[in-house]
Amino acid sequence: xxxxxxxxxxxxxxxxxxxxxxxxxxxxxxxxxxxxxxxxxxxxxxxxxxxxxxxxxxxxxxxxxxxxxxxxxxxxxxxxxxxxxxxxxxxxxxxxxxxxxxxxxxxxxxxxxxxxxxxxxxxxxxxxxxxxxxxxxxxxxxxxxxxxxx
Amino acid sequence: xxxxxxxxxxxxxxxxxxxxxxxxxxxxxxxxxxxxxxxxxxxxxxxxxxxxxxxxxxxxxxxxxxxxxxxxxxxxxxxxxxxxxxxxxxxxxxxxxxxxxxxxxxxxxxxxxxxxxxxxxxxxxxxxxxxxxxxxxxxxxxxxxxxxxxxxxxxxxxxxxxxxxxxxxxxxxxxxxxxxxxxxxxxxxxxxxxxxxxxxxxxxxxxxxxxxxxxxxxxxxxxxxxxxxxxxxxxxxxxxxxxxxxxxxxxxxxxxxxxxxxxxxxxxxxxxxxxxxxxxxxxxxxxxxxxxxxxxxxxxxxxxxxxxxxxxxxxxxxxxxxxxxxxxxxxxxxxxxxxxxxxxxxxxxxxxxxxxxxxxxxxxxxxxxxxxxxxxxxxxxxxxxxxxxxxxxxxxxxxxxxxxxxxxxxxxxxxxxxxxxxxxxxxxxxxxxxxxxxxxxxxxxxxxxxxxxxxxxxxxxxxxxxxxxxxxxxxxxxxxxxxxx
Numbered sequence: 111x112x113x114x115x116x117x118x119x120x121x122x123x124x125x126x127x128x129x130x131x132x133x134x135x136x137x138x139x140x141x142x143x144x145x146x147x148x149x150x151x152x153x154x155x156x157x158x159x160x161x162x163x164x165x166x167x168x169x170x171x172x173x174x175x176x177x178x179x180x181x182x183x184x185x186x187x188x189x190x191x192x193x194x195x196x197x198x199x200x201x202x203x204x205x206x207x208x209x210x211x212x213x214x215x216x217x218x219x220x221x222x223x224x225x226x227x228x229x230x231x232x233x234x235x236x237x238x239x240x241x242x243x244x245x246x247x248x249x250x251x252x253x254x255x256x257x258x259x260x
Numbered sequence: 261x262x263x264x265x266x267x268x269x270x271x272x273x274x275x276x277x278x279x280x281x282x283x284x285x286x287x288x289x290x291x292x293x294x295x296x297x298x299x300x301x302x303x304x305x306x307x308x309x310x311x312x313x314x315x316x317x318x319x320x321x322x323x324x325x326x327x328x329x330x331x332x333x334x335x336x337x338x339x340x341x342x343x344x345x346x347x348x349x350x351x352x353x354x355x356x357x358x359x360x361x362x363x364x365x366x367x368x369x370x371x372x373x374x375x376x377x378x379x380x381x382x383x384x385x386x387x388x389x390x391x392x393x394x395x396x397x398x399x400x401x402x403x404x405x406x407x408x409x410x411x412x413x414x415x416x417x418x419x420x421x422x423x424x425x426x427x428x429x430x431x432x433x434x435x436x437x438x439x440x441x442x443x444x445x446x447x448x449x450x451x452x453x454x455x456x457x458x459x460x461x462x463x464x465x466x467x468x469x470x471x472x473x474x475x476x477x478x479x480x481x482x483x484x485x486x487x488x489x490x491x492x493x494x495x496x497x498x499x500x501x502x503x504x505x506x507x508x509x510x511x512x513x514x515x516x517x518x519x520x521x522x523x524x525x526x527x528x529x530x531x532x533x534x535x536x537x538x539x540x541x542x543x544x545x546x547x548x549x550x551x552x553x554x555x556x557x558x559x560x561x562x563x564x565x566x567x568x569x570x571x572x573x574x575x576x577x578x579x580x581x582x583x584x585x586x587x588x589x590x591x592x593x594x595x596x597x598x599x600x601x602x603x604x605x606x607x608x609x610x611x612x613x614x615x616x617x618x619x620x621x622x623x624x625x626x627x628x629x630x631x632x633x634x635x636x637x638x639x640x641x642x643x644x645x646x647x648x649x650x651x652x653x654x655x656x657x658x659x660x661x662x663x664x665x666x667x668x669x670x671x672x673x674x675x676x677x678x679x680x681x682x683x684x685x686x687x688x689x690x691x692x693x694x695x696x697x698x699x700x701x702x703x704x705x706x707x708x709x710x711x712x713x714x715x716x717x718x719x720x721x722x723x724x725x726x727x728x729x730x731x732x733x734x735x736x737x738x739x740x741x742x743x744x745x
Binding site for chain 2: 115116117118119120121122124125126128132143144145146147148149150151188189190219222223224225226227228250
């Protein structure tokens with residue numbers, strides 16, 4: 111047992127011990143034929159890294175709930191998600207204000223849990239208002255667009 | 261003359277699925293290189309180094325060029341290396357045209373991949389045709405996987421049919437892949453002999469995860485049934501959501517009287533390194549899972565449930581998780597029993613959430629689920645529910661009945677034009693898979709890789725990184741070293 115190599119088991123043990131004694135300025139360990147001694151700067155342990163705040167705790171910037179004018183048909187978000195006006199980045203929006211739509215015209219996309227939900231106008235009419243900016247988070251039932259029925 | 265002892269082989273997944281399951285696929289090439297020569301000597305018949313998530317995480321999060329990793333590992337390992345792709349979707353969940361699929365197979369072969377593993381998340385083997393053809397032409401062995409799941413349609417006869425299709429495609433190996441650890445020894449007792457019988461001598465392998473903690477028993481059943489190899493991981497990165505430990509399955513095979521070519525001493529060194537790596541990197545080691553019968557109901561892997569809970573919390577819907585899990589089982593039935601793997605697992609979860617939140621089934625159906633129902637991704641396993649189909653209101657012109665890849669125009673001519681004549685095959689493929697801004701960080705200079713290490717070396721390196729240590733002396737077995745800041 112006199113001539114042997116340090117094993118990974120030894121390494122794991124030593125490292126765990128060194129880590130668990132970080133408040134001490136000196137550390138000496140002798141187990142069998144292994145000896146480790148350490149001195150720490152000024153006897154001060156390096157402060158433990160502060161865990162990064164999880165993103166759940168970040169409050170999203172609240173964007174006062176907007177609605178569309180009462181006389182218009184409101185296209186609503188089916189779910190909490192992200193509102194997109196175009197099928198893909200860089201592509202033209204599905205609809206613009208003033209555009210005529212049929213009930214099955216796709217007017218926007220709501221991304222819900224990484225899946226895309228094409229949202230139809232629901233009525234024949236003219237797009238009068240777009241209440242939400244592109245790529246913003248929307249609430250369940252939030253009015254996204256106002257359509258004047260024809 | 262003694263009767264020749266039967267052999268059971270091992271495919272290593274430590275560098276691929278093990279860290280995919282336990283570390284969110286975050287093992288870097290730099291963490292792999294010091295232990296490659298040991299893995300090479302451990303007695304594995306094949307080493308799996310690539311899969312969809314590995315490729316994607318390399319690009320998106322580790323900022324490593326995946327082709328460089330593949331080339332390096334293939335060069336350093338003399339054991340045959342295996343690469344896994346999701347058939348026509350390759351490393352992502354989109355479908356790619358045949359020319360991209362073929363170029364990918366050619367490049368993998370050129371980089372040194374010897375075994376080309378293919379599977380389709382719907383078990384629609386038409387999605388493998390293009391990969392298999394190109395892979396075979398490029399000189400790789402073809403390993404055809406079928407994905408296991410529980411449903412009234414996924415019977416033993418269903419898997420025998422899939423096995424026959426894979427053989428007809430020209431698979432050199434067959435494999436049952438059980439992504440959620442749903443296999444039980446009881447099911448194995450009927451399924452495994454049926455598949456071995458159908459394999460007409462082509463080696464059959466098992467790739468099963470440990471979520472239900474039954475995997476070692478299931479592997480034992482597979483060995484008895486005549487499976488030729490099993491996928492396993494080094495012990496610290498085995499169990500839990502990962503695969504079983506090489507050490508454990510090796511012992512089971514030996515006890516059953518099989519010859520196993522594993523070197524236990526080398527396996528011990530590998531396990532020591534990975535146990536240390538878990539500590540050094542602050543990553544979890546695999547823990548043996550608790551047996552949970554609920555897994556067989558919703559089939560959603562534990563990792564995904566915690567992720568779903570987190571997503572729901574951010575939407576202030578955390579309290580509705582039990583309802584949503586229950587709804588997932590209903591949605592899965594209505595959709596014709598898709599297998600609960602990516603990307604279909606996400607489809608089920610999202611549709612179930614929409615149904616629960618809206619208080620009405622299928623009021624909103626995501627576009628991807630519509631595509632799935634159209635047959636765009638491949639054949640749906642069982643008839644879909646009338647209630648769902650009514651809401652979908654598919655026109656017959658929307659239905660896709662041919663091989664999904666057939667309908668996609670070639671991309672390479674356009675990509676070659678965009679990237680210019682100097683573009684390598686690797687660059688062309690990366691451009692096919694990713695946006696330009698995701699690829700820019702891959703140009704970073706590579707670190708200096710170390711190809712060996714020792715516990716002592718790791719100890720010194722670790723001490724050197726501790727800024728609080730001013731002076732250290734290490735002494736053992738006649739060696740002494742001192743270092744000061």
